[in-house]
Amino acid sequence: MTKINDLIKNMSLEEKAALCTGATAWTTTPIEHLGIPELTVSDGPHGVRRVADVNTLIATSLPATCFPTASCMASTWDVDLIHVMGNAIAEECIALKVDIVLGPGTNMKRTPLGGRNFEYFSEDPYLAGQLAASFINGVQSKGVGTSLKHYATNNQEYQRLTINAVMDERTLREIYLPAFETAVKKGKPWTVMCAYNKLNGAYGSENHKLLVDILKEEWGFEGFVVSDWGAVHDRVASLIGGLDLEMPGPREQRVKAVIEAVRSGVLDESVLDESVRRILGIVFKAAETSKDGSFDIAAHHALARRIASEGIVLLKNNGILPLKEQKHIAVIGRAAKKAYFQGGGSSHINPTRVDIPLDELQKLAGDAELIYSEGYREDENLDQSLIDEAINKARHADVALLYICLPESKESEGYDRNDLDLTLQQVALIKAVTTVQPKTIVILNNGSPVVMSEWIGGTAAVLEAWMMGQAGGGAIADVLYGVVNPSGKLAETYPLKLVDTPAYINYPGENGEVRYGEGIFIGYRYYDAKEVLTQFPFGYGMSYTTFIFKNPKVSAATFKDVDGLMVSVDVTNTGMVAGKEVVQVYVHDHKSRLVRPPKELKGFAKVELQPGETKTVTLRLDFRAFAYYHPAYKQWITEDGEFDILIGASSTDIRWAQTVTLQSTQDLPSILKRESTLRDWMEDPRGKRVLDPLFQKINAQMQTMFGGGEGEAAGMDPMGFLMDMPLSDLFQFLGSALTTSPEDMVNGLLAKVYGTDL
Numbered sequence: 001m002t003k004i005n006d007l008i009k010n011m012s013l014e015e016k017a018a019l020c021t022g023a024t025a026w027t028t029t030p031i032e033h034l035g036i037p038e039l040t041v042s043d044g045p046h047g048v049r050r051v052a053d054v055n056t057l058i059a060t061s062l063p064a065t066c067f068p069t070a071s072c073m074a075s076t077w078d079v080d081l082i083h084v085m086g087n088a089i090a091e092e093c094i095a096l097k098v099d100i101v102l103g104p105g106t107n108m109k110r111t112p113l114g115g116r117n118f119e120y121f122s123e124d125p126y127l128a129g130q131l132a133a134s135f136i137n138g139v140q141s142k143g144v145g146t147s148l149k150h151y152a153t154n155n156q157e158y159q160r161l162t163i164n165a166v167m168d169e170r171t172l173r174e175i176y177l178p179a180f181e182t183a184v185k186k187g188k189p190w191t192v193m194c195a196y197n198k199l200n201g202a203y204g205s206e207n208h209k210l211l212v213d214i215l216k217e218e219w220g221f222e223g224f225v226v227s228d229w230g231a232v233h234d235r236v237a238s239l240i241g242g243l244d245l246e247m248p249g250p251r252e253q254r255v256k257a258v259i260e261a262v263r264s265g266v267l268d269e270s271v272l273d274e275s276v277r278r279i280l281g282i283v284f285k286a287a288e289t290s291k292d293g294s295f296d297i298a299a300h301h302a303l304a305r306r307i308a309s310e311g312i313v314l315l316k317n318n319g320i321l322p323l324k325e326q327k328h329i330a331v332i333g334r335a336a337k338k339a340y341f342q343g344g345g346s347s348h349i350n351p352t353r354v355d356i357p358l359d360e361l362q363k364l365a366g367d368a369e370l371i372y373s374e375g376y377r378e379d380e381n382l383d384q385s386l387i388d389e390a391i392n393k394a395r396h397a398d399v400a401l402l403y404i405c406l407p408e409s410k411e412s413e414g415y416d417r418n419d420l421d422l423t424l425q426q427v428a429l430i431k432a433v434t435t436v437q438p439k440t441i442v443i444l445n446n447g448s449p450v451v452m453s454e455w456i457g458g459t460a461a462v463l464e465a466w467m468m469g470q471a472g473g474g475a476i477a478d479v480l481y482g483v484v485n486p487s488g489k490l491a492e493t494y495p496l497k498l499v500d501t502p503a504y505i506n507y508p509g510e511n512g513e514v515r516y517g518e519g520i521f522i523g524y525r526y527y528d529a530k531e532v533l534t535q536f537p538f539g540y541g542m543s544y545t546t547f548i549f550k551n552p553k554v555s556a557a558t559f560k561d562v563d564g565l566m567v568s569v570d571v572t573n574t575g576m577v578a579g580k581e582v583v584q585v586y587v588h589d590h591k592s593r594l595v596r597p598p599k600e601l602k603g604f605a606k607v608e609l610q611p612g613e614t615k616t617v618t619l620r621l622d623f624r625a626f627a628y629y630h631p632a633y634k635q636w637i638t639e640d641g642e643f644d645i646l647i648g649a650s651s652t653d654i655r656w657a658q659t660v661t662l663q664s665t666q667d668l669p670s671i672l673k674r675e676s677t678l679r680d681w682m683e684d685p686r687g688k689r690v691l692d693p694l695f696q697k698i699n700a701q702m703q704t705m706f707g708g709g710e711g712e713a714a715g716m717d718p719m720g721f722l723m724d725m726p727l728s729d730l731f732q733f734l735g736s737a738l739t740t741s742p743e744d745m746v747n748g749l750l751a752k753v754y755g756t757d758l
Ligand code: BGC
Pocket: 043, 044, 102, 149, 228, 229, 346
């Protein structure tokens, strides 16, 4: 720290300004005479996209392992595995001379149409936060940095550079920030990348509330904030807003603007110094890890295969899987020959090698005959002859495997999807093949949900294999043949149709603005609350074995919010093969002053069990598991009362529910004001004390006025009517009994509550 402070003293204004803007597309400005080295960054997130010439933004990058993308990673629900993947990515960074990998991305999947959803983890902030933290820790434990992105509310690609995401404070705090918050607090990323878009009117690159008040001050983030590439509009405003490093460079004009702003007094030099201090801290930390050597290509390929096989979700199985003795297997679909394993855009990796699904299948199929047909064209044009050929091959086979991938152009950074459909040809193909061959297994490659109701009924099994990374072809074969027992669980809901999705009528926005009208109800929070049927719920996934949950326990029936609660359950593998189950713990609040989703995920653990084996899974639920963000108190609050602890194998497969009682230890300040209603006053402990004597009088008066409490006079329940009325309006009813004006009476009461005259 002293070293950095001394350096800052010795740096000229020009040098400081230059350090805060990139020197090239991927490096920062070195200052040789002061011994300040450059820092090299590269995309991310599911592999290293190291462009050899740092002056080019887009160019074929050096070979690196393309791991499964985030939707597949998330479906593993395995924080340890993600940590190991982080380790491997760090090793590749070291070999490729990269100091910081630009990932993970942990934005919420607000709508399944999001073009970049394949790069993000989940619709649930708790799950996404845990996975992001684990990824960060995995990378950083090897001395390589990460860049947590895109902070925050970059939840669509449509007009992503400018769209103004409009949402209320509670939605921001409960849905769109917690994954970042967990990742920052638990993972301590070296850098955070700001979002392109605006949030409530302010660009991500200039958003003081997001970058300084919340990220740096509230959450204690110690690294630096880097702009998304090209996200800066006004360099001086962005420095004031908390954006430390602008990328990409070089940007001569920006450097000049900063220098002039300091000279003219528009920008306080201490603001610039603070950004310099943050950047230097990371520059020197990165320099501690020397970047050289090579990485184990085969071992990382094998790891990519393992992660893919753990992330593949078995959506449907009528017992046909795993494959056994089938001798004639129709393999239909071009994705069997040309693996679809990653999405378009900045995350596009130049893989070290790619598994061909068909070849990998043959290795496990032994002497079984694989009969291939293309099934559909690369473009979206209909070709009946391919369907006819597929039907012929499928009809005479023992089983048909349909490898279906979305056309590559459908899922990419930079634009969203228009629909959730497979192509017309693919739907027609599945329907035709399943008609002649009931033993048909559909294997899907896509980055986020597709709708299936039109065709799933005819299938024998469906595997969601995601954008599975370069070794995914082998992983599919592993799952089909039961070399790996599937254990992936959906980290996002699969809707029956697009119109059912939570953001449907509030997306993509217009006139430059998208209103998050569904508020805190995204993903399963919405489907639960509205009782909307889904194709597959959040947390869902099948196995080749069966598990039972027994002996659920909570550490206390009544507990204090600050103590939290331990929850445990015994899980037994009751089937014939080894397997893994994900225990999911959701919390349901019986009653709260502000509306809450029916349940929220607050803990999970993946456990591996041999046939007949039992293990006890224990999870801790902390204060935040029970709290919600109250915008009037401007903080997370708990309320006394009952909660259900729900232990399940998916968000709709709840096996145990246990009711517990929480005692809040919070002494919340009063938030009563002139407009507060009778209910507000009675719910506020200080308000209740002050108002109670008067309340008795009002109540008596009302009963008389409205006819003995029966509501005869006005045909209404007086209290139901009065409880949500502001006190001053209520006092009007007291008429001549009033000694002062209703407003003065309220002011008098407020003065008592706050111990002062207003
Ligand atoms: C993307 C970032 C990426 C950066 C550098 C941007 O367009 O949004 O995720 O890290 O480019 O390629």
